[in-house]
Structure formats: structure tokens, C-alpha cells
Amino acid sequence: MTDTPARLLRLLSLLQTPREWPGPELAVRLEVSPRTVRRDIDRLRDLGYPVEASRGSVGGYRLVAGTAMPPLLLDDEEAVAIAVGLRAGAGHAIEGVDEASVRALAKLEHVLPSRLRHRVSALQHATIALTRGDGATIDPRTLTAIASAVTARERLRFGYRAADGAASKRLTEPFRLVSAGNRWYLIAYDLDREDWRTFRVDRLDEPFATGARFTPRALPAGSEDAAELLGRTMSVAQPSWAVDVTFDGPAAVVADRLPPELGPLEPSGEDSCRLRTRTSGSLEWIALRLALTDCAFAVHGPPELMERVAALGAQLSRAAAVTEKPPEKG
The missing domain is CATH 2.30.30 (SH3 type barrels.)
Incomplete structure (x- = not known):
């Protein structure tokens, strides 16, 4: 491989595999001499890539963590896998990674070849997540x-x-x-x-x-920032609800099944806890989240939430009755 830039990219791709590469093996892979491998390693170091060399008769090289994130080289399968994962993170609000997923996905899809964009879209349309998140699904x-x-x-x-x-x-x-x-x-x-x-x-x-x-x-x-502006806008535009719910389940178990933005739980016994919080969230969403805890619970307020929970229970009961009805014989 005589093209130096192409050879450096190929070398970098190999080094990004989490293993140590003996110098002679790299020379064989790149079809160059061990001396050329050493010079290329020095070039990568000059470009800021932290490449470590181990001592010994053979010697080996590996890429280690540095002070900054270096550019990554991905093959087709890796690029598709990352794009699909980022789309999953971007399509649903996942605390701590959702906005970063959107930024990373925008960068990745900007440089994806058309053939890979087609594969990502095909995978996205052919699969469905077990849960779709708590809000409206967004492309x-x-x-x-x-x-x-x-x-x-x-x-x-x-x-x-x-x-x-x-x-x-x-x-x-x-x-x-x-x-x-x-x-x-x-x-x-x-x-x-x-x-x-x-x-x-x-x-x-x-x-x-x-x-x-x-x-x-x-x-x-x-x-001061966009999040604060959004909070002020939502506090004016949406009503606030004083939610009061008791659960027949340990606080640690129930907390794992409720979104953290609903607030902390108060243990009221070994197998019971209470949620008292103020939120401007959708009552339909709150009712659904309460049902998904898979624990017996009682809503003490507000009355509007009681009505939503009762309506959700009636809707599920009707659906269960339809499901259990035996099919008519033709």
C-alpha cells in the first residue's frame, strides 16, 4: 500500500480495534516494511493520536484513551449499528443522552453514504421497540x-x-x-x-x-438558557397538578418503575410508599405510568387524575372483554 494517506487511515482503523497489534502483523496487513509502520505510528502521534508501544523482541502497538475524543473510522456494519442506536435514543426522551443522541445522529447521517442511509431506514421501519416512550413518537x-x-x-x-x-x-x-x-x-x-x-x-x-x-x-x-425559558413557558401555559398516590410496594421497587421527573417516593412501611408531588404533566400520561408500575395503588388527588385512572381501567376492561370473547363460527 503505497498511498500514505490511505495507509494511515487503514492503520488507524486497525488500531481502533481494542487489542494490541504486533509490528510485524501490522506490516503484513498494510503490505509495508516494519520501518514504515514505525514511521506511520509517529505520524499518527504527531496528529494527536495516543498510540502506545510495548517493549520486547516483537513489540506491539495499541490506541489508548487520550485527553480528547479522536475521529473514529467505522466500517459499514458499525456505522449502521450506531445510526440505528442513535435513532432509538433520539426518538424517545432518554434522560441524559437524548439531546446528545440527536446531535451525534445529525453529524453521522450527514456523512453516511446513500446505501447506508437506505439500510438504516429499512431497519428502522422493519423493527419496533417494546416500549415507545412516554410522549408522542417523533421521527x-x-x-x-x-x-x-x-x-x-x-x-x-x-x-x-x-x-x-x-x-x-x-x-x-x-x-x-x-x-x-x-x-x-x-x-x-x-x-x-x-x-x-x-x-x-x-x-x-x-x-x-x-x-x-x-x-x-x-x-x-x-x-439564562433555553431550558429555563421552556420551564417558564410551560408553567404559564399548562395547569399544575398536586398528585397524591399511595402504592402497595416497596419504595425502591416502585421508584424503578416510575420516571424520575415525577419526584421522590416517601416510604410509609416495608411494603408501601407514597408519591406526593406537583407536576404539569399530562394526566393521561401520569395515569398510564401509574398503571405500568404493576403495583396496587390508590389515587388521593387530584380528582381529575382519579377520573383519568378510572377511564383507563374501564378502557382496559372493555379491551379484555373483547379479547376473551370467542370467535363466531362461520
């Missing part, structure tokens, strides 16, 4: 389109459906994507309304970057 392509516009500071145009069903077209300067437990939100400056707006991403339709660049504006006074 990861929507998230990556928005994330790319945020990163590139390009104006974003999209259709939007308000809570009352009214449809409109929006032209915005996207600022940040924020994951709030069970939903994604876009914080953006609405150019037509000349003000900051918060958009639920599951209500966006066909977002696309216009190519027009912009300089990010300062957030409204009193908002």
Missing part, C-alpha cells in the same frame, strides 16, 4: 433536521399545528432543542411574530433549513 429525521439547522444557524421553515388544531406556516431562527421528560420542544425566534416561541416538535410538519444564515439573538430577559 428522528425531524429531530436531526432541526438539530442541523440549530448547529448551522440556518433559518428553519415548517408547518405547525397548535393545541386547538389551527395550522400555520412558521419561519424561525432555531435556538435549541430541549427534551422535557416525555416531549421534545424547539425554542426559536418566530420571525413573523417577532418574538420568542416554544414549539412542540411532535406538532411540526416537514421542517427544512432555508439556507439563510443568522446571528443568534439574546434570550428574553430573565432567561
